[in-house]
Amino acid sequence: MGTPVIAGLGELFKTHRLSKKTVVLFDEHTRRLFGDELLRKLNDEGFHWTELVIPAREASKSFSVAYRLYGKMIEADVDRSWNLLAMGGGVVGDLGGFIAASYFRGIPVIQLPTTLLAMTDSSIGGKVAINHPLGKNLIGFFHSPELVLIDTSYLTTLPRREIYAGMAEVVKYGFIADEPFFSFLDLHFADIIELKEPYITEAVKKSAFIKDEVVKKDFRETAGLRATLNFGHTFAHGLEKLAEYRHLRHGEAVTIGMFCALLLSHNLGYLDRESLDRGLSLLRKFRFPKGLLKRRFLDIDSGLLLESMFSDKKKLDKKLRFVLLKKLGEAFLLEENIEDRHVLKAISDGQALFSSKSSR
Ligand SMILES: NC(=O)c1ccc[n+]([C@@H]2O[C@H](COP(=O)([O-])OP(=O)(O)OC[C@H]3O[C@@H](n4cnc5c(N)ncnc54)[C@H](O)[C@@H]3O)[C@@H](O)[C@H]2O)c1
Ligand SMILES: [Zn+2]
Structure with a gap:
C-alpha cells in the first residue's frame, strides 16, 4: 500500500x-x-x-x-x-x-x-x-x-474489535468537549466504523486536535482540565482490573464506563434527561464480542466493581475522582466526595439499561 x-x-x-x-x-x-x-x-x-x-x-x-x-x-x-x-x-x-x-x-x-x-x-x-x-x-x-x-x-488491517475500542475514545471527545462533533459521530457512527472517507479522517483529525488542545492547556494535569480526558475512566479502570487487564480492551471498558458516568451525571442533577438519552443512545451503537458484556459487566456485583475502582491509581486519599457532564460537549472534574450509594446506583442503572442487545 x-x-x-x-x-x-x-x-x-x-x-x-x-x-x-x-x-x-x-x-x-x-x-x-x-x-x-x-x-x-x-x-x-x-x-x-x-x-x-x-x-x-x-x-x-x-x-x-x-x-x-x-x-x-x-x-x-x-x-x-x-x-x-x-x-x-x-x-x-x-x-x-x-x-x-x-x-x-x-x-x-x-x-x-x-x-x-x-x-x-x-x-x-x-x-x-x-x-x-x-x-x-x-x-x-x-x-x-x-x-x-x-x-x-x-x-484497514485493524480488527473490528480494535476499531470499536478506539472509537470509545473518539466518542469521549464529543462528550467532553464538542457537541457538534458528538452529533457528527452519532450520525456517522457506522460510516466511521466502516472506515469510510471522509468520515474516518474527520473523526481522527478532530479527536487528535481536541486531545492536543487539552494537553497544551494542562500538560501536567494540574488544572483539572486534562483530567476530563478521563471521562468514564474511573469505572473503566475498575472493570479492567476485574478483567485482569486481559479480557477487556481498554476502549471496551471506557464505553461501559461512559455509560455509567452519564447516568451518574444525570442522577446527581448535572445532566438533563434529553442529553442523557442522546448519550446513552450513541453508546448503544457499540458492539462487543459475544458474551463479553454479560461476563465483564452485566453479571458483575456493583459492590465488587466499586471496590475495584478504589484500588485505581487515580484515587486521592481514598476518594474516587469522577469526571461528569454538565451537558453534551462540556465536562468537569467533580471536586467533592460523593457517597458510595450514588456510584452503586449508576452501576446498577447501567447494568439494567445497557441491554444485552449490544452483544453480537
Ligand atoms: N499514553 C497515553 O496517553 C495513553 C492513552 C490511552 C491508552 N494508552 C495505552 O495504550 C495501550 C493500548 O493501545 P492500543 O489499544 O493501541 O493497543 P495495542 O498497542 O495492544 O494494539 C492492539 C492490537 O492491534 C495490533 N495492531 C496495531 N496496529 C495494527 C494495524 N494497523 N492492523 C492490524 N493490527 C494492528 C497490535 O499488534 C495489537 O495486537 C494501553 O497500554 C494503554 O495503557 C496510553
Ligand atoms: Zn482511555
Missing part, C-alpha cells in the same frame, strides 16, 4: 531537525504488516536504522522488556544523536516513549500510530509509561513526541 505519511520522511525529519539515525520499534504484528515497507523507505531516504520488535501484548510494557531493549540499543551503538520511531498501537507507543525518555537521559521520540486508539489518544500528549505488577502505567514520564505521523490508511 502507498502510505502518504511516510512518503517524505527524510524531508520531514530534516525540517524538524531530527537526525537520520533511528531506532525503529514495532510489535510483531506491525513489523509483519508494515515493517518491510517502512524500512525500505528509510533505506531509500538514506537513514541509518536499527530495529527492535516486541511481542504484541500489554505485558510488553514492562521493565524487563525495556531492560532487554536498552541492551540491544547499547550493542548497536545507539547514542544521544539517535531518535526512536515507534510504529504500532498504544503498547508500542508507550513503551517506545518510555525507552526514549530514559535512554541516555532522553532521546527524541517520533510516534507513528497504527491503531485508532493510538491515532486519537495515546500517541498525543507525551504521557509514556510501563506497567508495574502493582498497577498499570505507574512508572513513566512526560516526554512529548517530536512528531506524530497519522495516516488512517493503516487502519
Whole structure:
C-alpha cells in the first residue's frame, strides 16, 4: 500500500531537525504488516536504522522488556544523536516513549500510530509509561513526541474489535468537549466504523486536535482540565482490573464506563434527561464480542466493581475522582466526595439499561 505519511520522511525529519539515525520499534504484528515497507523507505531516504520488535501484548510494557531493549540499543551503538520511531498501537507507543525518555537521559521520540486508539489518544500528549505488577502505567514520564505521523490508511488491517475500542475514545471527545462533533459521530457512527472517507479522517483529525488542545492547556494535569480526558475512566479502570487487564480492551471498558458516568451525571442533577438519552443512545451503537458484556459487566456485583475502582491509581486519599457532564460537549472534574450509594446506583442503572442487545 502507498502510505502518504511516510512518503517524505527524510524531508520531514530534516525540517524538524531530527537526525537520520533511528531506532525503529514495532510489535510483531506491525513489523509483519508494515515493517518491510517502512524500512525500505528509510533505506531509500538514506537513514541509518536499527530495529527492535516486541511481542504484541500489554505485558510488553514492562521493565524487563525495556531492560532487554536498552541492551540491544547499547550493542548497536545507539547514542544521544539517535531518535526512536515507534510504529504500532498504544503498547508500542508507550513503551517506545518510555525507552526514549530514559535512554541516555532522553532521546527524541517520533510516534507513528497504527491503531485508532493510538491515532486519537495515546500517541498525543507525551504521557509514556510501563506497567508495574502493582498497577498499570505507574512508572513513566512526560516526554512529548517530536512528531506524530497519522495516516488512517493503516487502519484497514485493524480488527473490528480494535476499531470499536478506539472509537470509545473518539466518542469521549464529543462528550467532553464538542457537541457538534458528538452529533457528527452519532450520525456517522457506522460510516466511521466502516472506515469510510471522509468520515474516518474527520473523526481522527478532530479527536487528535481536541486531545492536543487539552494537553497544551494542562500538560501536567494540574488544572483539572486534562483530567476530563478521563471521562468514564474511573469505572473503566475498575472493570479492567476485574478483567485482569486481559479480557477487556481498554476502549471496551471506557464505553461501559461512559455509560455509567452519564447516568451518574444525570442522577446527581448535572445532566438533563434529553442529553442523557442522546448519550446513552450513541453508546448503544457499540458492539462487543459475544458474551463479553454479560461476563465483564452485566453479571458483575456493583459492590465488587466499586471496590475495584478504589484500588485505581487515580484515587486521592481514598476518594474516587469522577469526571461528569454538565451537558453534551462540556465536562468537569467533580471536586467533592460523593457517597458510595450514588456510584452503586449508576452501576446498577447501567447494568439494567445497557441491554444485552449490544452483544453480537
Ligand atoms: N499514553 C497515553 O496517553 C495513553 C492513552 C490511552 C491508552 N494508552 C495505552 O495504550 C495501550 C493500548 O493501545 P492500543 O489499544 O493501541 O493497543 P495495542 O498497542 O495492544 O494494539 C492492539 C492490537 O492491534 C495490533 N495492531 C496495531 N496496529 C495494527 C494495524 N494497523 N492492523 C492490524 N493490527 C494492528 C497490535 O499488534 C495489537 O495486537 C494501553 O497500554 C494503554 O495503557 C496510553
Ligand atoms: Zn482511555
